Amino acid sequence: MEIVCPIDAELGTEISALLTPPSPADVEEYLNELIQSSSRQCNGITVKQNGELxxxxxxxxxxxxxxxxxxxxMLVGLQHSSNKIDCLVCSFCFRFVGSVELQIGRRLYLQELGVSAGRDCCEADYSAEDEDLDDSGPSSSIYKEKVPLPKGIVESLMNGGLKLPYSDKFSLPPAVPCPGGCKEAYYCSKQCAESDWDLSHSLLCTGERSEAISREALVEFIQHANDTNDIFLLAAKAVSSTILKYRKLKVAYSEDREKTPNVAGSPHLSLLLKAWKPISVGHKRRWWDCIALPFDVEPSDEAAFRMQIRELAFTSLELLKAAIFDEECKPIFSLEIYGHIIAMFELNNLDLVVASPVEDYFLYIDDLPNPEKKEVEGITRPFLDALGDDYSVCCQGTAFxxxxxxxxxxxxxxxxxxxxxxxxxxxxxxxxxxxxxxxxxxxxxxxxxxxxxxxxxxxxxxxxxxxxxxxxxxxxxxxxx
Ligand SMILES: C[S@@+](CC[C@H](N)C(=O)[O-])C[C@H]1O[C@@H](n2cnc3c(N)ncnc32)[C@H](O)[C@@H]1O
Missing domain, CATH: 2.170.270.10 (SET domain)
Incomplete structure (x- = not known):
């Protein structure tokens, strides 16, 4: 039997207002404002309607x-959860943080615990340098058995007790922990930590200063997303940022009723529409309608498959609702809206890739002239051998x-x-x-x-x-x- 989302049934008018596409002129104006904003580097481009597409x-x-x-x-982005084991990056701007030693030590530590999921990365997009390396170089295509290091050495790497030669040439910003205390998110600066908190993390943090209504439900929601589809985490960021923006707009509205026009009759809906603007220019279809049929699903099972996808989204939405529901933003907890947000990411996202300073470090050592190279490699080779082929894993995720x-x-x-x-x-x-x-x-x-x-x-x-x-x-x- 088809599941029914009560909010869809109750709030049809508000939901259709949110799903009505803004006029092409509004969309162009919004996007061209982004082009002109100082936070983006744009050279000689503009957004226009293209008749057919x-x-x-x-x-x-x-x-x-x-x-x-x-x-x-990015509007919203995430690092894939499996990649978090391999790379410690800023949860807001995705720069690598800490130090080359910390990156290596942390990976080896987790590798020893048996949780590392290191896999080869998208080097092709990033560096041409490794092409000139011979087979003995760090990026040899022959699979290398990992040679573990003693626990004490790994710990010294992580706690700063051990410095590798030339690592200061690859210095990274210190890791700033999440102000909410979740021990999941780290940042490259206080500024990134604050921006992420204000944008979406204050509602999605599992730490003690979280503003979620239930941290237990949030943990369950995150677990479900990690087990099924991490795009749900991105959808949660979009929902959270809409709620937080709505709350800010509401404060401004209450402070100055005169200046905020009540365009849609109800101040709640007009403020929610404003908060929803960044999503409104991007969504088009529902996830379960537009997802391509996997090869192993018979065309005769298509309807059942689409129903399953819809149910999966509903389960995720119910968990999110239990974690961060806001009565004044109720329409954005409808399955219709959730389905449109997920589809927007599934159809438009770009892979998020940031090259690893650890790879750069070993390439630098590999490029040193002899006899210095031999001498330095005497120190660094055990670390490379312990990392094996995973030394070059870059930060990988997805973003809109x-x-x-x-x-x-x-x-x-x-x-x-x-x-x-x-x-x-x-x-x-x-x-x-x-x-x-x-x-x-x-x-x-x-x-x-x-x-x-x-x-x-x-x-x-x-x-x-x-x-x-x-x-x-x-x-x-x-x-x-
Ligand atoms: C990332 S969006 C590009 C912007 C899009 N035109 C819009 O109005 O939002 C991708 C969508 O644009 C359309 N599109 C882009 N390139 C296309 C092509 N070469 N042929 C047909 N449709 C295309 C498809 O509808 C596709 O789902």
């Missing part, structure tokens, strides 16, 4: 090959970027998401792949554009669309007239 990003000046077009700040997510896909793109040497945080960096003329659309490829047509088509089905770029129209099946 909704909105798109366009060049508003001639752009050169290799030019930086955009450094986009408001401007990058407006970029349409092309199988022969003129731009690409590409981290440069200096891009050491979770922002999305978009670079021109070729010269782009003023007025031309800026496109990126959501998949490997060098794959054959059928494979690209199958991968793009996960993004919920059939590509209509010139290359696919050329290579795809021709419609007979």
């Amino acid at each position: 909704g909105k798109g990003v366009y060049a508003d000046s001639d752009l050169k090959e290799g030019e930086l077009l955009l450094k986009d700040q 970027y408001p401007l990058q997510s407006c970029m349409n896909h092309s199988c022969s793109p003129n731009a690409k998401a590409f981290k440069r040497e200096e891009d050491r945080d979770g922002q999305a960096t978009i670079i021109a792949l070729k010269p782009i003329s003023k007025g031309e659309e800026v496109t990126i490829s959501y998949v490997d554009e060098d794959l054959p047509y059928e494979e690209r088509r199958a991968l793009l089905a996960d993004y919920g669309f059939k590509c209509r770029c010139p290359k696919c129209l050329e290579e795809g099946p021709k419609l007979c007239d």
Whole structure:
């Protein structure tokens, strides 16, 4: 039997107000304000409606090959929970924190406990340096057995008692613990800790200063997301940030009733609509409607599969509701809204990747001239051997970027998401792949554009669309007239 979400039944009017897409002019205005804001680096781009494909990003000046077009700040992002074991990063900006020694020691410590989930990483996107290494270098493709280090050495790495040669060349900001006391989130600065707290973490922190209504329910919600789909954690950040924004708007409204217009009749709904704005420009469909059917599900089982996905979302939502429900923001706890938020992330997110300073460190040692290299390697080799092939694991997660997510896909793109040497945080960096003329659309490829047509088509089905770029129209099946 189909599950019924009571809030959907009760608050139909409010939910449809939240799900009504803002006018194209409103969307353009909102996004172009982001382009102009000082917190983003945007060069020569604008967002416009693209007749067929909704909105798109366009060049508003001639752009050169290799030019930086955009450094986009995420709306919400997360580090995959399995990756948290391998990399200690700022929970807000995703910079590595602590020290090279702490990163290595912590990984070895957890490895010894049997919890490390290190896996190979997206080096291709980041560093070309390792290409010149011979097989004896740190990134040899031959799998290396890990050689454990004594416990005392691992502890000295973690507590600062042991310094590795040249590690000061890769200094990292000290790890600032979460002000809520959760011991889960760490930051690269007090500023990041405060920003995260204000944006969403105050409601999602499991520590003693948490503002959640039930920390036990929150722990259960997090566990369920980790066991099923960590996009639920991102959806929780979106819900939490809407509630917190609503509360701030309400305080401002109460302080100055005159200046805040009551556009939708009820101040609650108009304030909630304002707080919801960042999501309203991005969502389109419900998760269980747009998710691609997995290969192992028969087409005849499609309806049952979609129902299961809806039930999974409902279970997650009920847990979240028990943890952070707010009566004044009740409509955003409806299954309709939750389904739209999840789909927005599933269809538009970009992989979050930050290169590891530990990898850089060992590459640096590998590049030292002899005889110094031999001497230093005498000290560092045991650490590399203990890490094995996992030494290069980078920070991996997923994030929604408001401007990058407006970029349409092309199988022969003129731009690409590409981290440069200096891009050491979770922002999305978009670079021109070729010269782009003023007025031309800026496109990126959501998949490997060098794959054959059928494979690209199958991968793009996960993004919920059939590509209509010139290359696919050329290579795809021709419609007979
Ligand atoms: C990340 S969004 C890009 C921005 C989008 N046009 C909008 O209005 O929000 C991806 C969506 O844009 C559309 N899209 C992007 N590239 C496309 C392409 N090459 N062919 C067909 N649809 C495309 C699809 O609807 C897809 O789900």
